[in-house]
Amino acid sequence: IKLSHCFNLSSTLFGLCQAVGQIENLVDLDIMDNTCIDDKAATIELLTVLRKHKTIKNVRLHVFNIQPSNENETCLITSLLQDSFISHLRISDSIISPELIEALIHASEHRHSLTCLEFYNSQLNCDNISR
Structure with missing residues (x-):
């Protein structure tokens, strides 16, 4: 499924979550567009x-406002460390913590799942950039 330009209303987002949970044979989900969740x-x-x-294997995802130690970051880190479905990730308007950097590296190098990573208007510590 490829979806775009529909993620600005909470009702749409939760409707998407319900639909994804009910589609038993869903393999690919692309929700990477100019807008973000x-x-x-x-x-x-x-x-x-x-x-x-x-059955989900590949997800292209655009997330927004990830902050160190907030619930969004914790959930994203858990998915990156324990699951292999996020193949493309765009992070916007966020502060990238060392823990998130470690999870991104793990998803890329150890799980071989994360193949594309983009940052927009996000802050990274200079020491973490070299990693």
């Missing part, structure tokens, strides 16, 4: 649904 609760719900999904 800007509802923190919906981002967490989507990642939770995807973690439980039995």
Whole structure:
């Protein structure tokens, strides 16, 4: 499924989460577009649904406002460390913590799942950039 330009309303986001959870043979989900999921609760719900999904293999995801130690970051780190479905990740307007950097490296080097990573309007510590 490829979806775009529909993620600004919470009702749309939670409807998407419900639909994804009900589609039993979903393999690919592309929700990377110029807009992003800007509802923190919906981002967490989507990642939770995807973690439980039995057939999902590739997700292209655009997330927004990831902050150190917030619930969005914690949920994203858990998915990157324990699951292999995020293949493309765009992070916007965020502060990137060392823990998130470690999870991104793990998803790329150890799980071989994360193949494309983009940052927009995000802050990284200079020491972490070299990694």
